[in-house]
Amino acid sequence: MIADTFSWGTFPDAIRFIWNHPHLLFDKSVEHLQLSGTALAIALLLALPIGVVLGHYRRGSFLAISVSNVGRALPSLVLIAFFLLVSTNFFWDNTAALVILAVPPILTNAYFGIEGVDRSVVESARGMGMTGRQILVQVELPLAAPLIFAGIRIGAVFVIATATIAAIAGGGGLGDIIVNQATYRLSGVVAASLVVSLLAFAIAGILALARKLLQRPYVVAD
């Protein structure tokens, strides 16, 4: 194997790699998004309802705090390795690891977003005759949206990042190129790193946009 030299010249080489291998990078990106999307969807289904409901009843702050503290202490590589020991269905192994990483920020932010809504606002909504469900949907959720979306964003970025690492446990995706320098050379590795970074920025951007669109009816003056 010819040793790769370390220099700025690698970046133009990486761009050339992207230019020359669009199909490879596209296929790997699709794989990457399949794994990340599945994991994020499951994490949202699990974490959002729990966080929102607990926040609404203002119960379980200990749970919300512990989940985020413990979640942060679980290194992504460790989780991926542990699940690899449990079974050898690479897709679901890695999905499970990613779900566990994405749940804490989503759950904790949803909880503190809802719980943090000014009590006097909730009281006046109740005074106006709103039911608990109406308060949740029309008052608490819109006010908590910035924090909830911030949590989803952190979760999504974690998932994209960790799906890259999952390649060493057969996760596929852009990480396959990044961990395989022997085949793709440093230019390929850097190219895939650029593409996966772009994916992360794109997801973060889409979430920011979604938040704006969802919140628009409620913004009086900004």
Place this chain on the structure above:
Amino acid sequence: MSLILFDQGPVIPNFGQGSKCETENHAFCWGWVRDHWSDTLQPALLQHVKLAVIAVAIGFVLSFAAALVAYRYRRADQPIGLFSDFLYTIPSLALFQLLVPLTGLTVTTVEVALTSYTLLIMYRNILEGLRGVPPEVKESARGMGLSRLQTLVRVELPLATPSIIAGVRIATVSTISIATVAAFVIPEGLGRPIFIGITQDIFKTEIIAAGVLAILLALGADAILVAVGRALTPWRAAG
């Protein structure tokens, strides 16, 4: 399957000559941990601590300086926030690899990447801590004749300490987590035994031992920082 990552020469499973437990790759072999604590696990643990401490220390100095600038000049807040947010969004393995052409497969590459992930959290927490100081408290400090610097050091920073410590805790725990990924570029840290355990042969004991050590290290560091926070803010114990 791309389980073999780099050209590392012949693959020698490091449980070849071990006990029955090791050769049969049982779930967990205490014997292996005892035999390889001093040549594998302990060095990896110490390297890991070093990687994390350096990153958090440099990150703290940078975030602290940036937060002071943004506290004094509000206009600086948005660009600093956007920049640290930008760094935070780059996937860890990608950031490591993007730095490799510039700084090679070195500790510098790892530290630059780890440091950049600490900035967002510590910067935000330090700034919010400072901004959370009630204006009347600041005014009475100035009214008592304290200079701006004295107000900052004796009043604002102590009051911001809980928020600052919270930021340092999150940054430290996250850095310990991300430092496992350093094993992709340098043969150091607790990621190394995990990485070897995965890529050479799925050797369960090594993966579990190093993984559990990484988790315990993160939880232990968090507990130490909680204690430091309590020691730094004795007045909060009464309340």
